[in-house]
Amino acid sequence: MPLIDIQWSWIAPELVLAGFALAALLAAVIGAAARGRGASAKAAMGPEGGPGLRLAAALSMAGVALSAILTLPQLAAGSERLHFWGGMAHDPFSAFLKVMVALSVLVVMVMLGGYWRALHNRPEIYALLALATLAIYFMASAAELVLLALAIEFLSLTSYVLVGYLKHEPRSAEAGLKYFLFGALCSAVMLYGMSLLYGLTGSTTLQGIGAAISGPAAGTRPEILLAAILLVLAGLGFKIAMVPFHQWVPDAYEGAPTPITAFLSVASKAAGFAVAIRFFAMAFPVEEIAHHWATIVAILAMLTMTWGNTVAIWQTNMKRMLAYSSIAQAGYVMVGLAALGIGGRAVEAYAIPGILLYLAVYLFMNLGAFAVVIAVANRGGTEEIPGYAGLHHRAPWLAAVLTLFLLSLIGIPPTAGFVGKVWLFLAAIRGNSVLLAVLAVVLFINSVISAYYYLGVVRRMYLEAPEDSTPLSTNRPLVGALAVCAIATLVIGLYGQPLFALAQETAATSTLLHGVTLWQSAGR
Amino acid sequence: MSAHQLAFLVLGVLILVSALMVVTVRNLVHAALFLILCFAGVAGLYVLLQAEFLAVAQVLIYIGAITVLILFGIMLTRKITGGAQPPLASHWKAAGAGAGAFLLLLLYVAMTGQWQVSDQPPMDSTTTLGLALVTRYVLPFELASVVLLAALVGAVLLARDETR
Numbered sequence: 044m045p046l047i048d049i050q051w052s053w054i055a056p057e058l059v060l061a062g063f064a065l066a067a068l069l070a071a072v073i074g075a076a077a078r079g080r081g082a083s084a085k086a087a088m089g090p091e092g093g094p095g096l097r098l099a100a101a102l103s104m105a106g107v108a109l110s111a112i113l114t115l116p117q118l119a120a121g122s123e124r125l126h127f128w129g130g131m132a133h134d135p136f137s138a139f140l141k142v143m144v145a146l147s148v149l150v151v152m153v154m155l156g157g158y159w160r161a162l163h164n165r166p167e168i169y170a171l172l173a174l175a176t177l178a179i180y181f182m183a184s185a186a187e188l189v190l191l192a193l194a195i196e197f198l199s200l201t202s203y204v205l206v207g208y209l210k211h212e213p214r215s216a217e218a219g220l221k222y223f224l225f226g227a228l229c230s231a232v233m234l235y236g237m238s239l240l241y242g243l244t245g246s247t248t249l250q251g252i253g254a255a256i257s258g259p260a261a262g263t264r265p266e267i268l269l270a271a272i273l274l275v276l277a278g279l280g281f282k283i284a285m286v287p288f289h290q291w292v293p294d295a296y297e298g299a300p301t302p303i304t305a306f307l308s309v310a311s312k313a314a315g316f317a318v319a320i321r322f323f324a325m326a327f328p329v330e331e332i333a334h335h336w337a338t339i340v341a342i343l344a345m346l347t348m349t350w351g352n353t354v355a356i357w358q359t360n361m362k363r364m365l366a367y368s369s370i371a372q373a374g375y376v377m378v379g380l381a382a383l384g385i386g387g388r389a390v391e392a393y394a395i396p397g398i399l400l401y402l403a404v405y406l407f408m409n410l411g412a413f414a415v416v417i418a419v420a421n422r423g424g425t426e427e428i429p430g431y432a433g434l435h436h437r438a439p440w441l442a443a444v445l446t447l448f449l450l451s452l453i454g455i456p457p458t459a460g461f462v463g464k465v466w467l468f469l470a471a472i473r474g475n476s477v478l479l480a481v482l483a484v485v486l487f488i489n490s491v492i493s494a495y496y497y498l499g500v501v502r503r504m505y506l507e508a509p510e511d512s513t514p515l516s517t518n519r520p521l522v523g524a525l526a527v528c529a530i531a532t533l534v535i536g537l538y539g540q541p542l543f544a545l546a547q548e549t550a551a552t553s554t555l556l557h558g559v560t561l562w563q564s565a566g567r
Numbered sequence: 568m569s570a571h572q573l574a575f576l577v578l579g580v581l582i583l584v585s586a587l588m589v590v591t592v593r594n595l596v597h598a599a600l601f602l603i604l605c606f607a608g609v610a611g612l613y614v615l616l617q618a619e620f621l622a623v624a625q626v627l628i629y630i631g632a633i634t635v636l637i638l639f640g641i642m643l644t645r646k647i648t649g650g651a652q653p654p655l656a657s658h659w660k661a662a663g664a665g666a667g668a669f670l671l672l673l674l675y676v677a678m679t680g681q682w683q684v685s686d687q688p689p690m691d692s693t694t695t696l697g698l699a700l701v702t703r704y705v706l707p708f709e710l711a712s713v714v715l716l717a718a719l720v721g722a723v724l725l726a727r728d729e730t731r
Contacts, residue, residue, distance in 0.1 A: 049705065054706075061713060128702075128703045130703075130706055130707070131706060165724065167724055171717070171724075174717045187707075190706055190707045193714060197713070197714045200717055204721030204724060208724070219725070235673075239676060242682050242683065243682065245685070267681075270672055270673075270676045271676070
């Protein structure tokens, strides 16, 4: 038997993405060299950017798209595999998330093309985005603590740079630094929790940990395990913007280039939830422990929703408002996570598909909202909410699509947000537990609170007179991104059944996530 | 008390005291020097645990590379080598309470947890480590190189002077 029995084709999508990202980096360097010679200095400094920029963007987008296409076969049932000694899980669950994240990154890259700030002499932003996508691919698949920690750190490192990318603007630089300091602390705490888990179970694979906990040798008291889980939750909570690990969110979201903010709010959050679901489902398949962590997640979900929505009311800056709204949205998704832990098999058909569906829906509506923010701020516009007054007169289409996205974020039918929220709500109600019922009520109340500030923006756009009534023009990349998001938000809202069926199929065929199956085959 | 325990005790005190000095001394250069002492203590712990390779790596990388880099950073950035920076931020009481609570939690976990103890005899840790890196942990090993590259590119991007 050969010493290493691995086939690199197992991670073909990841390898392709890595290759294209590195090629994009190289293209950026070549572009810079050409600029240095002065050959195309003028073209490089123009709004279109130099050949380096266009090449880097094209390579990055091609890499992300190609890797997503290569991932598609894994969506099929029966393709489930645990490779690399239990380190990488390839199942429909991870494939669903990867395709979804790839899609959102593509939209973000298109949005970058329509972003007004001067990025043109630094095309590396595309390569970094592609690398961040690679990190999320590994996070979605990692089933082993070392790989998991490394993937999370990978995403964090690239995100810090992306947030602080406009380094000459004090706000962006400060945002990057704050994000970095907070992230470093949360990573350290998470690693501590992981080392405790290893010490308690003697295994670094999630499956091994699950077997050790549910196996006959399980002698560890649940509260000890719970302490380790809590420490890991600190790191994951940082990624998904959960209270009390949310303090970085408003500053980072406001200071970062807006397309990057959109990326953080959608892709980075989805990755955090992917890890959370896999971590909890695979490593803690015991009902007693599941009940404990899920109770904590439920309480934190209530705090996250309520805090995010309440503070969002007082915001006067659109990006900060969307930042708090994204904290609240993380709370909604956590409802599904809590339901999964407490309800167990009773809600299995709702919880994981509900989370997947909501993340997919959230992708379109939130990316769309940020695209409008870019469109309004372009050409010396503003990011402050009063600046949205009378937008209806200046750009009727922009006002209309922003209204659609905001209604969807509230969860009003017939938008996609309604479809997403219904399943999370159902998961909480079917869980047959008092705590989950309370959670469902809190979810409902919070949707009402959120309507107040979302509709406040709509009211300004339609009922107030604009200060400056010059029409607002939108550039082509933004129109494309907005069209994709708006159509998806509407179509999923009107006819969301196929997507939910896909999510349900995905959850049902990802048997690695079913603690019960694992429990039966326990034994080390 | 066995010699092993005595050595552990000495190393533990060394690590804790030097770590405390790192965060409380006013002179940043002194703080970096105490950091070296702290790292050396950790290297000693690795030796006690019969992980020679990790001990050597700790000395080479943490003491040899990282602290030297920190010292360079201090010397090159600002004139803070002899300055009197206030060592504690204004919120240190709240931070201390949080850290204290964290310590209590960890102590409780350490005391009551049932830790997995390997029943295998000690083996050549360097060989095992090398094998693990190219078999079981080959993927994290390869990914680490990409992570480092991304960090490198990011650092250059943030630090590069673009006015020229």
